[in-house]
Amino acid sequence: MSPAALAPPAPPVSDAVRARLRADISLAARVLPVSRPLADLVAVNPLGGFEDRDVPTAIEAARAWYGIVGHLGEPAYRAAYAAGRIDDTDLAVALRRWAPEIPWGTWLVPPETGPGHGSTLETVVLADLHHGEVVEVGGRTEASLAEAHDLRGGSEVAATVDAHVVRWCAAHLDRGQAAWSPIRGEPGLYRAWQQLVRHDRTLPRPVRRRLAAGPSRAEDAVLAAFEALDVAPSDQLSVLRAELTALPGWAAHLRWRSEAAGDAALVDYLALRLSLTAALVGDAGPPTPMTAVAEAARLERTPQDPVTRARHALHRLGVDPGALDPDGWELLVGALTHLSAPRRPWVWQTAYEAHYRDELLRSLTLANVAPPAVDVRPRAQVVCCIDVRSEGLRRHLEDDPQIDTLGFAGFFAVAIGWRAVSGGQPLANCPALIDPRHEVSEVVVGSHRVAEANRRRTAAWAGAADGVHEAATTPGSAFALAEAAGWITGPIAGLRTASPTGWEALRRGTRRSLAPTPPTAVDLVGGIPPADRVLTARAALTMMGLTSGFARLVVLCGHSSDTAANPYEASLRCGACGGHGGGPNARVLAAVLNDADTRQALRLHGIDLPDDTVVIAAEHDTTSDVVTVLDPHLVPSTHHDDVERVRRDLVRAGAALAAERCSQLPGAPDAGDGTTTEASRSVAARHVARRGADWSETFPEWGLAGNAAFVIGPRSLTRGLDLQRRVFLHSYDSRVDTDGTALETILTAPLVVAQWINCQYWLSSTDPEVFGAGTKTVHNPVGDVGVLSGRSGDLRLGLPLQSVAAGSRLVHEPLRLMAVVEAPLERIAGIVDRHPGLRDLLGGGWVTLVGRGGPGDPWHEWTPAGWRDWVAPTMVGEP
Incomplete structure (x- = not known):
């Protein structure tokens, strides 16, 4: 050429x-x-x-370009059946969902015809599911x-x-x-x-x-x-x-x-x-x-035809195909044609999901039959992120009946560009769906001279860290750095390896000595106009259903994650907000809600925060389960005892949660059941803290592994239940949200983001080499762009294996998200009808939506044709 x-x-x-x-x-x-x-x-x-x-259609289309599978595969589903994770009732649900028009209870061979007979269409098709030829799928064809x-x-x-x-x-x-x-x-x-x-x-x-x-x-x-x-x-x-x-x-x-x-x-x-x-x-x-x-x-193996599959299934049941009359044979072959071999794994997947969903809805129904608690003012209300990891913290906090918890999106309706006191460009502390509306700065409090000195020391510390990093990554300078500082960096590396927690304590102590963190506050005056403060406060309180009955102390608890040498640290901090922790947002909303002018304006909208209610911010480190109260220097003296007591509550709940999680982390010591002894909780707390500081740890925490459902409703719907840190919990009171605006926001923003997270974990589990990141042990970061496995190749998409599996055992169950809403059904359906994107997610099976009007009402599932009852399936063998 x-x-x-x-x-x-x-x-x-x-x-x-x-x-x-x-x-x-x-x-x-x-x-x-x-x-x-x-x-x-x-x-x-x-x-x-x-x-x-x-x-299924989306997976099939994507398979041509990516070669993905999109599900666990039939051998894995059959192993789950053998282990009791799927049962025949779940498969009955799946068959009726996939083909409701087929008469599954029809007898193909009536029971009176002899021993080994008595087979319905359903039992024969189940035999095909259990024993039919496995057809491997996958492989890029474009x-x-x-x-x-x-x-x-x-x-x-x-x-x-x-x-x-x-x-x-x-x-x-x-x-x-x-x-x-x-x-x-x-x-x-x-x-x-x-x-x-x-x-x-x-x-x-x-x-x-x-x-x-x-x-x-x-x-x-x-x-x-x-x-x-x-x-x-x-x-x-x-x-x-x-x-x-x-x-x-x-x-x-x-x-x-x-x-x-x-x-x-x-x-x-x-x-x-x-x-x-x-x-x-x-x-x-x-x-x-x-x-x-x-x-x-064309060289790929062709799946068995439906007739061969029918004969094989009947043989497994000990039934002579000749025992079927022509109508029964035609019905069986038609059913197997409809449930073709490539579609069969999706029947299994539906059953896999039905098992979890039926159990969850049963538990929610039973939890709601208890009489309501006596209407007594709680001494504290703790508002946590909807993140599934916060479910455990809320549950352990509520061991004290005087504490109420709520769930709300962890940016607390404060879409800000956050400028920390250490300087640098503002960070977009808000979900990727929205852009920051205001830029808010952190400012040092105290006398002008002391404040300026503290600010300079903080900036100098940050500049020194940047300088070391630049020297280490600049050609030639790295050698000079090693010559000049090797005498100290060598022992530091040894300490960091031998005692991660010891190194972390030394690092923090040195920083406090050389550049103590100054007391700071949020600059509302220079960041958010008064009218927008009122809008933000009203929207946040309405969406979480907290418009009355305020406690003396309200805690807004964001979350973050602190891990060492982890390119995917941002995904643990927050998968919704670009890896930025929720502490700054909690501080901003706390400042807004404590603002006297804002409170006065809220009263005009029917929201009356009592004069003795103080709002404070906190942040939950999900790796160590340590919860830190932020800005304690801003708490009025009248509430010092309240804050100290809730701090002890947070320590207690965090230690219990650490013990609960510890037993599920690879290589963790036996910390007991995490609930009975102070010693077991202490062992667990030390261990999880070490994992976050250890730069060789590939399993610092499980993140959002296991996520499977999103509950939108009052805490009475879930209080007292152990949801095993698998459920996003968003507080909502339909009585407060009279026009449905709050629910519309929840369904079109937090639910959509949760679906992104759910799909990321799902496909990182089923297709780790395409939509996952492979094993961390060979990761090689390319600047800030992404990660390679080894020295070359493609940037890895999705999550590392160590975020979804331990060895060959999947920790995350790849289930599609189920949304559970307690609100008037016509309100829910109206919102779905107004949003085509949401309708696509629900109609396409990316998210299953279940709702009920209120406590005691039956559950209904949304479908494109309207609501249908969520009912117990017909058992196998019943006509």
Whole structure:
């Protein structure tokens, strides 16, 4: 191929053609998730681009591009059945959900016909589920142009293209995390690469010459590669998708970059890939990817036909197929045709979910039959995040009947850019769904001279840490740093390894001595206008259903996580708010609710905070289960005893929760049952604190593993239940929310974010090599961009294996989310009807919605056709 083969086609490319290509690239990129930098990780549904379809159809479509499975697989489901995790009642539920029109109770062989007979349609189909041939699914069937070329000719063009792309993307896209880069700052990835690729001696000289002579604009380079590789216009969209999903991790990060910065990162990336492919392939253009891969796919094993499956199932039951009359045989073959072998795992998955859901709804029903508590003012109300890890803290706090707890989204309805006293750029402390509305600063309190001195020491400490990091990552400087400071960093590394908690205590003590943390406060005056404070306070209190009956002390408890040497620390801090802890938000809302003018304005809206109610902020470290009261210096003297008492309550509850979690962490000591002895709780507290400080620990905590349900309702719905830290709990009182505004916000924001988290854990469990991050033990961070497994390859999407499994044992059960709402059913249905995106999630099976009007009412499930009763299934064998 001559250099002219990659020149812009004649006539010159018009702006309209380039715009159409950019639109096609944007459309092709919808199959990708959005992967943010490590410091700002947000949980996403890896299949978010397929949410307009039902889940099995979405998985099947995504399988072509990613090669995913999307479920556990039939051997795992059968093992769960053998262990009692799934039973025949669950399978009966699943069959009726998948095919309600089929008469499952019909006798195929009546019981009076002889021994071994008495089989209904249901029992025969269950035999197929239990014993039918397992059909393996998975395998990518849409190939990139380089992969298609390799399929035909046995070459290794795809490996060369991928390795080259990874190397140049890593150099260009680190956002300045590395202290030196050969191409950072250049005008776009494609132009930077084209200017320097002529010096890349890993490529043959003729290839380098062709690339250097290519078009200067990325769009023109893509179009030139299409022409050189003989890609028909009708195939271009599929080719673009295949190129993007060849290395989906890098492409997903570039999608985020394109959308966040509005640049042409994806266009540049495709220009690089396709130009290199065309230059390496030369004059022998490959067939289209669809043709090449379809030919290879024909070699896959074909599943058994329904007739063979029917005979096999009857044989397992000891039934002669000849005992069936023609109508019964036709009914059986039709049922097995409907539940084809690729669909059979989804019947198992539905049963797997039904087992948990039925148990949860039964427990919620029983919990609500107890008489209501005496209406006595609680001495404290603790508002925790809806995060599943907070469920355990709330449960242990409520061991004291004088404490009430509530659940609310952990940014506390305060969408802010937070500027800490140490300086730096403001952090977006709010969910990814929304943008910060205000910038709020932390300010030092006290005399001007003392405040300024404290501020300078804090800034100096932060600057010193940054300086050490930069020296360690700058070529040449790292050696100088080792020469100058090796005498101290060596012993520090030894202490940090031998005694993580000892090192952490020393580090914190040294920091307190050299740069003591000054007392600070939130600057409301310079951050949030008075009118917006009232709106924020009213919205927060209404959504959590706390508009009356205030305790003397209200605690807003955010959460965070502190772990050492963990690239995925942000995912443990908060998977919704870009890895930013909720402490600053709790402090801001506390300041708003303590503001006298705000309280006066709230009274005009029927919300009367008593004069003796004080609101304070706290933060729960989910790794150590230590809860810290924030801004104690701002508490009035009248409430010092109240705060001290609730601090002891938080210590007690945190220690009990640590003991509860400790027994489930790999390698943890036996801490007893976590509830009976002070000694067991002390052992657990020390152990979980050590795990967070240990830079070699791959299991610092389980995060949100196990999440399976989202409950929206009053605490009376769940109080007293051990929900095993598997349920998001959002407080809601339909009597307060008369116009449904609060419920609408909950269903369209926190529930959607919880669904992202649920899907992230689900697909990281079922497809850890595609939508997970593999094992932490070989992780290699690429600046702040992401993580590789080893020295090269794709950026890892999703969560590490150590977040969902212990060895070969899955800790997270991959269940789709169930939302449980206590509110008028017509109100719920009206909200769903007004939001097509929410309707897609529910109608497609991404989330199952169950509701009831109030205590004692039966549960109903939302369907696109209307509400239907959630009833106990017919037992197997019953007609």
